[in-house]
Amino acid sequence: MSISFQDAFAGHDQMLLFRTARASVLANNIANADTPNYKARDISFESMLSAERDRMQLAGDDDQHIAGESSFAQDDDLLYRNGSQPSLDGNTVDMQREQAEFAQNSLQFDTSFMFLDRKISGMKKALTGGQ
Secondary structure, three states, X not given: OOOOHHHHOOXXXXXXXXXXXXXXXXXXXXXXXXXXXXXXXXXXXXXXXXXXXXXXXXXXXXXXXXXXXXXXXXXXXXXXXXOOOOOOOOOOOOHHHHHHHHHHHHHHHHHHXXXXXXXXXXXXXXXXXXX
């Protein structure tokens, strides 16, 4: 009986990739807070999930075979965020919102990492007999 890591990780490995990509986008927003005409960007999990569903196509000789490619690092999945406060220089970055979103994303990253760590610890215990 073989172990399927994709099933064992229950998507937490993919969630870590998403959270890492989102942290990069949010950090870029914070770094460009004083850049004139810079438009704040973000990655929506819902839009990324629907894009992944659209990429999946049945392939092979069995109707249970599914092929799909990841799109975590593509810029076309980035969304522009509407500014809540008008800015004279056209910049839509709201530092308080960006910092709050970054902190929330960091918490969610830590949570997914903890779940993934527990899954791996459980698998190690199963392989070594709990020693």
